[in-house]
Amino acid sequence: MTFVDQCRKRKLARGLNRTEIAREIGRPRNVVANFLRALGEYGSKKSGGRSTNLGKLEKRRITMMASNSTDSLEKIRSIYCSAVSKTTIWRTLKANSFIRPEGMRKCPTLTADHEKARMDFKFNLGGPDGFSSYWRDLRNDFFFYVKFRSFMIWWSQIDPAILKNLSTSMTERINQVISRINSCTDYYKSFATHCEFL
Numbered sequence: 001m002t003f004v005d006q007c008r009k010r011k012l013a014r015g016l017n018r019t020e021i022a023r024e025i026g027r028p029r030n031v032v033a034n035f036l037r038a039l040g041e042y043g044s045k046k047s048g049g050r051s052t053n054l055g056k057l058e059k060r061r062i063t064m065m066a067s068n069s070t071d072s073l074e075k076i077r078s079i080y081c082s083a084v085s086k087t088t089i090w091r092t093l094k095a096n097s098f099i100r101p102e103g104m105r106k107c108p109t110l111t112a113d114h115e116k117a118r119m120d121f122k123f124n125l126g127g128p129d130g131f132s133s134y135w136r137d138l139r140n141d142f143f144f145y146v147k148f149r150s151f152m153i154w155w156s157q158i159d160p161a162i163l164k165n166l167s168t169s170m171t172e173r174i175n176q177v178i179s180r181i182n183s184c185t186d187y188y189k190s191f192a193t194h195c196e197f198l
Helices: 003-013 018-025 029-037 056-066 073-080 086-095 112-121 160-179 184-194
Strands: 145-148 151-154
Touching (some): 073 086
Antiparallel strands (some): 145 151
């Protein structure tokens, strides 16, 4: 029992009437009358308020749909309960202690151990696999590649004699293409026969 309730009981035990008790404690008479009518229940009754439009099942569905989702309030409302407003959906999610709006994070920060494990996992793309990037060892030369339709030539792995022939025949080939003596596919075929693919 609270201190105020104990004071009221003592005053009542001294034989004061309701008006005198109300005057002494500075409260209206109906407050004193309500207290005396139901001593144990005074202050414990809660008003129910207006009933909600959502039942327990709908509230659970809304919570499940919003959990780890980027769906908007309007989308949740249109799927599960189109009879209520967006504000009702928002109130339902706000009342749930497990659901909070939060900005998406870009990416977790890699620690030194993560970076080391990632570098150990990565490998050097050292073959004609269609990729245009690779993990380069700074102690070695660059890799250059050119794509000719269906094949790729890694210049650092071609015999230097072939590169010399290629550089001397390049001007001839340009003249042939301009004068339309041979087609491009003939040149690709002849070029492919001179190259060794690894």
